[in-house]
Amino acid sequence: MVTIKDVAKKAGVSISTASLVINNKAGVSERLRAKVLAAIEELDYRPNGMARALKSKKSKVLGLIIPDIVNPFFPLVVRGVEAAALRYGYSLILGNTDGKLEEEARYLELFVEKCVDGIIFIPASNFKKNIRTFLRIESPKVVIDRALEGTGLPTVMTDNITGAYLATRHLLANGRRRILFISGPQDLQASQDRYKGYKKALGEFGLDEELVLNGDYTFDSGKRVMEQALKEKLCFDAVFGANDLMALGAMVVLSENKIKIPEDVEVVGYDNILFSSLSKPTLTTVEQPAYQMGYEATRLILRQIYSKKELSECKLLEPKLIVRESSPQQY
Amino acid sequence: MVTIKDVAKKAGVSISTASLVINNKAGVSERLRAKVLAAIEELDYRPNGMARALKSKKSKVLGLIIPDIVNPFFPLVVRGVEAAALRYGYSLILGNTDGKLEEEARYLELFVEKCVDGIIFIPASNFKKNIRTFLRIESPKVVIDRALEGTGLPTVMTDNITGAYLATRHLLANGRRRILFISGPQDLQASQDRYKGYKKALGEFGLDEELVLNGDYTFDSGKRVMEQALKEKLCFDAVFGANDLMALGAMVVLSENKIKIPEDVEVVGYDNILFSSLSKPTLTTVEQPAYQMGYEATRLILRQIYSKKELSECKLLEPKLIVRESSPQQY
DNA sequence: CTGAAAGCGCTAACAC
DNA sequence: GTGTTAGCGCTTTCAG
Numbered sequence: 001m002v003t004i005k006d007v008a009k010k011a012g013v014s015i016s017t018a019s020l021v022i023n024n025k026a027g028v029s030e031r032l033r034a035k036v037l038a039a040i041e042e043l044d045y046r047p048n049g050m051a052r053a054l055k056s057k058k059s060k061v062l063g064l065i066i067p068d069i070v071n072p073f074f075p076l077v078v079r080g081v082e083a084a085a086l087r088y089g090y091s092l093i094l095g096n097t098d099g100k101l102e103e104e105a106r107y108l109e110l111f112v113e114k115c116v117d118g119i120i121f122i123p124a125s126n127f128k129k130n131i132r133t134f135l136r137i138e139s140p141k142v143v144i145d146r147a148l149e150g151t152g153l154p155t156v157m158t159d160n161i162t163g164a165y166l167a168t169r170h171l172l173a174n175g176r177r178r179i180l181f182i183s184g185p186q187d188l189q190a191s192q193d194r195y196k197g198y199k200k201a202l203g204e205f206g207l208d209e210e211l212v213l214n215g216d217y218t219f220d221s222g223k224r225v226m227e228q229a230l231k232e233k234l235c236f237d238a239v240f241g242a243n244d245l246m247a248l249g250a251m252v253v254l255s256e257n258k259i260k261i262p263e264d265v266e267v268v269g270y271d272n273i274l275f276s277s278l279s280k281p282t283l284t285t286v287e288q289p290a291y292q293m294g295y296e297a298t299r300l301i302l303r304q305i306y307s308k309k310e311l312s313e314c315k316l317l318e319p320k321l322i323v324r325e326s327s328p329q330q331y
Numbered sequence: 332m333v334t335i336k337d338v339a340k341k342a343g344v345s346i347s348t349a350s351l352v353i354n355n356k357a358g359v360s361e362r363l364r365a366k367v368l369a370a371i372e373e374l375d376y377r378p379n380g381m382a383r384a385l386k387s388k389k390s391k392v393l394g395l396i397i398p399d400i401v402n403p404f405f406p407l408v409v410r411g412v413e414a415a416a417l418r419y420g421y422s423l424i425l426g427n428t429d430g431k432l433e434e435e436a437r438y439l440e441l442f443v444e445k446c447v448d449g450i451i452f453i454p455a456s457n458f459k460k461n462i463r464t465f466l467r468i469e470s471p472k473v474v475i476d477r478a479l480e481g482t483g484l485p486t487v488m489t490d491n492i493t494g495a496y497l498a499t500r501h502l503l504a505n506g507r508r509r510i511l512f513i514s515g516p517q518d519l520q521a522s523q524d525r526y527k528g529y530k531k532a533l534g535e536f537g538l539d540e541e542l543v544l545n546g547d548y549t550f551d552s553g554k555r556v557m558e559q560a561l562k563e564k565l566c567f568d569a570v571f572g573a574n575d576l577m578a579l580g581a582m583v584v585l586s587e588n589k590i591k592i593p594e595d596v597e598v599v600g601y602d603n604i605l606f607s608s609l610s611k612p613t614l615t616t617v618e619q620p621a622y623q624m625g626y627e628a629t630r631l632i633l634r635q636i637y638s639k640k641e642l643s644e645c646k647l648l649e650p651k652l653i654v655r656e657s658s659p660q661q662y
Numbered sequence: 663c664t665g666a667a668a669g670c671g672c673t674a675a676c677a678c
Numbered sequence: 679g680t681g682t683t684a685g686c687g688c689t690t691t692c693a694g
Contacts, residue, residue, distance in 0.1 A: 091438075
């Protein structure tokens with residue numbers, strides 16, 4: 001391994017002069033600078049990030065925890081985070097938890113050991129213990145997508161109540177009255193908010209009978225829930241899935257059972273993943289700007305790192321209804 | 332920040348005793364061990380990974396470069412890599428390049444600075460400069476999915492020739508004779524192999540006229556290529572996309588133009604991403620065990636780390652044809 | 663401008 | 679068994 005010492009020796013200067021050149025700082029004569037640069041080139045020197053981090057107490061690494069990398073919504077978020085991070089010279093340790101709380105806890109610990117300069121957290125649930133662990137960590141923090149009530153943590157999210165309201169109102173305006181809501185994990189604020197939006201729209205149409213089944217945001221849970229609904233002979237003329245994956249899962253089961261979409265049952269999802277525009281019929285959905293959410297979250301982290309202040313900003317992005325074949329507009 | 336020094340002081344022992352306890356090593360009396368453990372608990376001490384890495388020259392971090400996190404094939408690979416990594420106490424720095432060579436180069440450099448203990452690389456192309464940079468890096472290396480001819484690098488991949496051969500033969504056995512092949516980036520070994528498999532099958536059926544258009548593995552390129560094919564009034568009765576995303580893109584355009592699948596044109600993809608089983612019609616495809624590939628690659632890396640030897644093993648996994656509605660079996 | 667030297671938190675000889 | 683100490687590679691005072 002080539003160290004700064006080797007560079008200094010080769011260039012015939014002291015270590016500190018070499019350091020100044022390496023870090024592009026002023027106070028070195030052109031002559032020596034050139035010599036050092038030449039030595040670096042010749043030896044193919046790369047500064048040792050570990051040593052730098054140890055000394056400067058800045059690792060230039062960010063930690064990102066996501067619940068499910070297989071859900072196409074999250075890769076987009078990751079891409080946004082990464083783009084912003086790389087741009088500002090940070091790299092990313094990825095922690096995919098597959099929704100498991102132990103893994104989540106483990107990554108949180110790991111991030112502390114790895115001395116990440118900031119953590120972007122998309123919790124898999126509202127599990128108090130992990131949230132508490134997270135709060136205790138001193139590095140800058142941002143939460144994406146899931147409001148952690150009352151923590152004052154900087155957050156980037158869309159207005160889930162409005163999004164779900166838009167979706168439900170659309171179905172109601174289409175004349176549907178028995179709307180089955182497939183919820184996400186119940187303890188997530190985002191899930192609760194989408195439920196609230198659903199209820200709010202029902203309320204406006206004078207409906208108070210709700211129709212709710214619980215999923216967990218996976219494709220399989222969407223299928224499972226729909227199979228259950230059919231077996232129980234639930235009566236419904238529309239389905240609103242709390243995310244596209246579940247809505248897509250429900251659609252598959254519906255089709256298998258020769259139930260026509262949208263004639264017999266209209267379907268709406270949430271997220272606008274690529275495949276919601278590819279299914280047959282294409283899926284009406286509520287768009288969330290995933291890439292942008294990741295990007296903004298990272299900027300929020302970076303701002304905290306640079307300002308050395310904890311922010312408690314909440315960046316609320318607007319969801320947008322995208323009407324497609326699974327529930328064509330009738331009004 | 333709590334350091335080992337604080338722990339030692341609190342426990343009333345020396346630093347080295349504390350270190351022994353922290354690292355779970357023998358040679359400490361039960362009495363002192365308990366004291367140290369108590370101190371750790373009380374102070375909520377976490378070892379500083381930077382310092383450890385600097386001293387031990389092991390960062391316990393792996394670097395992973397993927398070309399496109401939005402292609403659902405890669406999240407599965409990532410998940411496999413991550414599962415294996417976490418299991419053995421490693422974390423993962425993710426580098427998504429969006430197919431850009433500069434980003435690829437940047438991540439390679441970054442990994443060296445970050446002192447990753449190993450690199451798993453899925454190159455976006457056969458770009459020599461980056462490959463050379465990669466080869467120069469001293470850490471253990473593994474390549475996934477893309478054979479780098481003649482480098483002797485340990486590799487995990489499926490047999491792309493066979494996979495493509497299987498797909499093409501299936502279409503031929505179904506009676507199709509004018510099969511349009513939508514290739515991946517031409518300079519990728521994997522792409523070339525899939526092309527070879529396509530040619531091989533054609534050859535066996537005494538066909539030598541090929542029908543090839545170039546895509547870049549993205550959904551949009553699949554659409555673009557198919558639009559072009561239709562505009563040029565190309566005559567074909569089947570499409571074989573070098574990955575599912577492009578095949579799906581082609582299907583969308585086909586449908587838009589009222590061309591019936593599979594009646595008018597049969598379609599086959601490659602990868603078996605989740606959504607190939609959700610499209611209408613569902614997409615025949617060649618399965619690649621993405622998760623397993625990631626997992627195996629990580630194990631290969633880990634073995635190199637532990638054995639301190641460079642391996643040059645090539646783990647070849649078998650692809651499998653999955654026949655679905657877009658080209659139902661007729662033979 | 664340039665160089666000597668202290669020390670970041672930790673591990674691992676090496677003494678006792 | 680336990681403690682002392684020398685670095686790992688780097689940045690950063692502080693003298694000169």
